[in-house]
Amino acid sequence: MGGSDLFVGTLDVLILKAVSQGRMHGYAIGRWIRQTTKDALNVQEGALYPALHRLERKGLLEEDWGVSETGREAKYYKITAAGRRRLRAEAARWKEYADAVTLALAAGEA
Amino acid sequence: MGGSDLFVGTLDVLILKAVSQGRMHGYAIGRWIRQTTKDALNVQEGALYPALHRLERKGLLEEDWGVSETGREAKYYKITAAGRRRLRAEAARWKEYADAVTLALAAGEA
DNA sequence: CCTTATACCTTGACCACTTAGGTATCCGCT
DNA sequence: AGCGGATACCTAAGTGGTCAAGGTATAAGG
Numbered sequence: 001m002g003g004s005d006l007f008v009g010t011l012d013v014l015i016l017k018a019v020s021q022g023r024m025h026g027y028a029i030g031r032w033i034r035q036t037t038k039d040a041l042n043v044q045e046g047a048l049y050p051a052l053h054r055l056e057r058k059g060l061l062e063e064d065w066g067v068s069e070t071g072r073e074a075k076y077y078k079i080t081a082a083g084r085r086r087l088r089a090e091a092a093r094w095k096e097y098a099d100a101v102t103l104a105l106a107a108g109e110a
Numbered sequence: 111m112g113g114s115d116l117f118v119g120t121l122d123v124l125i126l127k128a129v130s131q132g133r134m135h136g137y138a139i140g141r142w143i144r145q146t147t148k149d150a151l152n153v154q155e156g157a158l159y160p161a162l163h164r165l166e167r168k169g170l171l172e173e174d175w176g177v178s179e180t181g182r183e184a185k186y187y188k189i190t191a192a193g194r195r196r197l198r199a200e201a202a203r204w205k206e207y208a209d210a211v212t213l214a215l216a217a218g219e220a
Numbered sequence: 221c222c223t224t225a226t227a228c229c230t231t232g233a234c235c236a237c238t239t240a241g242g243t244a245t246c247c248g249c250t
Numbered sequence: 251a252g253c254g255g256a257t258a259c260c261t262a263a264g265t266g267g268t269c270a271a272g273g274t275a276t277a278a279g280g
Contacts (some may be wrong), residue, residue, distance in 0.1 A: 004203055008118035008236080008267055014214055017247060022220050027227050036217050040210035047268050054267090072276070075225060091215050097117060098208045100150035104124055105201050107146050108131050118236055118267080137258050159260060164236090182245070182258060209225050 004040070011043065011051050013090040019061060020087055025074035026052055038100060052077060062087050119155065123200040129171060130197055133150055135184035138202060140180050163188060170196050 018024055027093070030043050055061045062082035067075040069072045079087070128134055139162070140153050165171045170193035179182040189197070194217045 004207060005119070006268070007120060007207060009115075010117060010211055011267080014211065017215055017217065025227075027225095029233065033214065036214045037210035037212075040206055041214075044269060045228085046230085046270070046272095050267080068227075071151065071279080072227060094211065094215065098148055098212060100147035101120055101204065102208065103148075103150075104143065104146045105127055105204065107127065116237070117265075121236080131259075155258095155260085156239070156262095160236080180257065181247080184258060191243065210239095 006043065006053070010094065011047060012055060012057065013050055013087065013094055014041075014043075015048075015055060015085040016060065016083055016090065019077050019079045020084060023066075023076050023078050025076045026067070027074065028068070029077070049094055060082075083101065115168060116151070116153065116157065117215040120204065122165060123197065123204055124151075124153075125158075125161055125165060126170065126193055126200065129187050129189045130194060133176075133186050133188050135176070135178055135186045137184065138178075139187070165193070169193075 003063045014033050015029055018029045021032075024032065026049060030045065030048050034042050040065055052061065052063075058075070060080055062080055063075050063077050066076045067076060069098055124143050125139055128139045134135075134142065136159060140155065143151055143153050158172050162171065162173075166173055167188070170190055171187045172190055173185050173187050176184060176186045
């Protein structure tokens, strides 16, 4: 199993990062997140697919149908220029935020 | 200024951490978070006070009225044993989660 | 054949957070 | 005297991302 709940707001940046690595379909994005985090994060499909539609609507991703590695129909996503900009911004925001929280949680320790 | 939006779910652990340092009133908890994160996080009061009530209802904090450093009435919070346990668990969860996201966001880099 | 994996989707409910107000006291500045 | 800003508490309405739980369909493997 493994995989705690998401901290709301981190899913988008993870998706953008995944797709920035190369054209990828939805199901594979979920798998990518699970694998690159060594099972620490398991994204529910009920969160994943709406997020993809959201990002597409915002013009951060582009979709087109194709055939997956296993020979099935699959909707592939590609990151747009705006998506790449957003990824940079959100990744920076995440880093700043994570450092801040980690700093706070370390307060009062030798 | 400074202070981006919260990633939902991180506020509770920050509050527990603050109060674990010693008896503290609500307004001071907000200030503590702002200061220990060097202004990276600025918690809105509309998020802070409901969170305190939530944690109190769950038995993770205890409250009693007192007088603040400035001579005003203030509601002081103290962490309970259950709160301390929760803090340990949530801090560990945060660390695991943050490491996982950071790992994923670093994927594909030299 | 039946489960598991792949691959997509939606709906309902929850609930933390944002925004935007409100009360009251006290300090410092003009 | 007046007024902004800090202190110190609170609430209500709205948003919106996620979870839980369903659904369709095909293919591989036991």
